[in-house]
Amino acid sequence: MLNEITFFLFQHLQNPFIVSFILGMLPISEVRGAVIYAFSIDQPLAIIPAIFSNILICPVILLFWKMLNVQKIGEFILGKSLDKKLLRFSKNYESQGILALIVFIGIPFPATGVYTATFLAEMIGISRWKIIAGSALGVLISASVTAMLLTHLL
Numbered sequence: 001m002l003n004e005i006t007f008f009l010f011q012h013l014q015n016p017f018i019v020s021f022i023l024g025m026l027p028i029s030e031v032r033g034a035v036i037y038a039f040s041i042d043q044p045l046a047i048i049p050a051i052f053s054n055i056l057i058c059p060v061i062l063l064f065w066k067m068l069n070v071q072k073i074g075e076f077i078l079g080k081s082l083d084k085k086l087l088r089f090s091k092n093y094e095s096q097g098i099l100a101l102i103v104f105i106g107i108p109f110p111a112t113g114v115y116t117a118t119f120l121a122e123m124i125g126i127s128r129w130k131i132i133a134g135s136a137l138g139v140l141i142s143a144s145v146t147a148m149l150l151t152h153l154l
Contacts, residue, residue, distance in 0.1 A: 005029070016046045024050030025057055030113040031139050035146040044147070051143050054114055058135040061118045062128055097126045098134045105138025108146050114139060 005026070013019055016038070023034035034050030105117045114135050121131045 016041055016043045017049050020046035021049035021053045024053035027113070027115045030054050030115070031143045032108045032113070032146045035143055036150065039147070039150045047143055047147065051139055054139045054143075055136045058114050058118050058132050061115065062122065062131065065119075065122055097121065097124060098130045101126065101131065101134035102138045102141065105135060106141030106145065108142050108149070113142075 005023075005028070013022075020034045020038055020043075023029045023037055024031050026033070029037075031047075031050050031054040034054075035047050038044055038046035038050070101117050101121050104112050104120075105114055117138065118131055118135060121134070122128075126134075
């Protein structure tokens with residue numbers, strides 16, 4: 001599916017930096033897919049717009065979180081007791097939570113990107129500035145690890 005999206009974008013846009021920017025923003029590829037795309041077309045500098053777009057998506061998610069009142073939806077689905085347990089957990093482990101957030105985003109495994117990490121961190125109750133900072137560091141680590149894997153440095 002990622003190949004079809006990449007082919008469609010490149011066929012219509014024909015600018016690798018714009019394609020990379022869009023791939024970095026999509027939840028299916030995020031920065032990892034954009035790094036693979038950049039190396040596949042021999043344009044490693046196309047990683048930079050993907051990093052920016054993947055970092056910028058975190059505040060957008062947090063904005064929509066507040067607008068849609070996802071916290072109330074989470075209480076409805078999970079129940080108030082589980083929501084209260086998550087809040088108690090977060091107060092005790094906020095400093096470790098930011099480190100876990102960075103590692104969660106930084107390790108390039110499926111479903112461990114900015115989208116999932118932002119949702120989990122917001123549900124746990126980590127402060128928004130820490131979520132944004134942790135996401136930025138995690139994206140940088142993820143892009144670096146993926147690039148190193150592709151160039152056989154890791």
